Amino acid sequence: MAADGAIYATDPxxxxxxxxxxxxxxxxxxxxxxxxxxxxxxxxxxAVDLAGGVVVAADGGNNRVMVFPExxx
Numbered sequence: 001m002a003a004d005g006a007i008y009a010t011d012p013x014x015x016x017x018x019x020x021x022x023x024x025x026x027x028x029x030x031x032x033x034x035x036x037x038x039x040x041x042x043x044x045x046x047a048v049d050l051a052g053g054v055v056v057a058a059d060g061g062n063n064r065v066m067v068f069p070e071x072x073x
Contacts, residue, residue: 002048006022008046008055009046010045015031015043017057017068019071028071041059043057045057054069056068
């Protein structure tokens with residue numbers, strides 16, 4: 001969960017990291033299927049670094065960890 005209450009989750013079927021408002025509405029989605037920068041093969045975990053302002057996604061499909069900027073409004 002982010003500092004503003006946003007909830008981050010991965011969707012391996014669509015290769016996206018989903019961001020939800022505290023009320024459950026979708027705020028944003030990022031990633032997408034692929035192996036190039038900013039895309040994911042099969043995201044299977046996500047963490048929000050509150051101090052660093054980044055989102056860290058485990059990408060099992062590409063055997064790597066991707067770092068994205070935290071979504072803020």
